[in-house]
Amino acid sequence: MASQVTLPRLGQGMESGTIVRWLKSEGDTVEKGEPLYELDTEKVTQEVEADASGVLLKILAAEGEEIEVGKAIAVIGEPGEDVPRVEPEPAPAAVEQPVEQQDSPAPRQQAAEQMENGGRVKASPLARKIARERGIDLASLDGTGPEGRIVAEDVERAEKVAPEPAPQPVAAPASEEVEVIPLTGMRKAIARRMTEAWEAPVFQITMTADMTAAIRLREGLVARMAEGEAKPTYSDILTKVCAVALMRHRAVNALFAGDEVHLVPTANVGIAVAVPRGLLVPVLRSCEKKTIPQLAGERADLVARTREGKLRQEDLEGGTFTISNLGMYGVERFVAVLNPPQAAILAVGAIEERAVVRDGAVAARPTLEMTLTCDHRTVDGATASEFLRTVKQFLEEPGLAL
DSSP states (O other), X not given: OOEEEEOOOOSTTOOEEEEEEESSOTTOEEOTTSEEEEEEOSSOEEXXXXXXXXXXXXXXXXXXXXXXXXXXXXXXXXXXXXXXXXXXXXXXXXGOOOOOOOSSOOHHHHHHHTBOTTSOBOBOHXXXXXXXXXXXXXXXXXXXXXXXXXXXXXXXXXXXHOOOOOOOXXXXXXXXXXXXXXXXXXXXXXXXXXXXXXXXXXXXXXXXXXXXXXXXXXXXXXXTOOTTOOOOOHHHHHHHHHHHHHHHSTTTSEEEETTEEEEOSSOOEEEOEEETTEEEOOEEOSGXXXXXXXXXXXXXHHHHHHHTTOOOGGGGSOOSEEEEEOGGGTOOOOOOOOOTTBSEEEEEEEEEEEEEEETTEEEEEEEEEEXXXXXXXXXXXXXXXXXXXXXXXXXXXXXXXX
């Protein structure tokens, strides 16, 4: 019996996704668990597996089309089986516009012919991206791709031949014109998440750690690396010591859930990674159980896949604590924005030589400033201070974390 393939909800808060590419064509045999299509959500593009075996009888959603969660996108069944009829949603009334009679189709008529069920323009994902960035209305373009689909070249061409705007009485010089950049899906997600974060009552505390022992530890780990292994970084050391500290101060390894606080039994540490479109936080799981070299290998893999756009939705879920490190940019100290529903996030600056007093004498020591931002609904100041003091102790004497 034929079954409909619907768009799954792959993560918390996901409401829709865009079909990037079908990996099977109509008539192809499909096995359950086999990749069926590529889906672009707000933060990641990933392959989605078929949830049934059979033949791909019908594709209901075109590449480049944004679909709401739960909507039918394809039909899988037996060879030669009748395809169940899927009633399309009625297009908005505003789409129906009176058209003057002409010998050749008017631009609006041509655009209407490119519309799919539900009133969406047929366009490739790249064409949609370029059009969003440059403020071009896809409905005004003629597509040269298969079945009249708009491709990237159509958008580029439209920008080059676009008529100049009518002169204004008082026109500002081109150098003073404001550039308008529409928010992409990721920037919209970041904007929404940051708004949620600022609604939480937060506080910050700061401590400085002497990194002499941590530097010596890293040098020893690098010297013992096997060929092909990822080189341990200070972020890897921080991940390990924070994970062990979280197990000793479980109130910080927590999630705020309305009238409840969930204490998580394992430290799943998120690492903030900058990408061209914004910021992603992939998660290293059960960090307290892993060695620093193991964490270095997993971190290198996650960061590489993040920058290549190959993350899976599960790579971004389940975090209980986040580390944001801007030390590589020369930043000495900063305040990181909370990553709800997590209870805390640690902001880490650069290791700097500073004058400190030791045994009554002034000496230059490599130091690291750490600022912990906490959700006061979950964590109190004393608890946060004890946690950060433990992290400081572990960095200054790594053997204590064993």
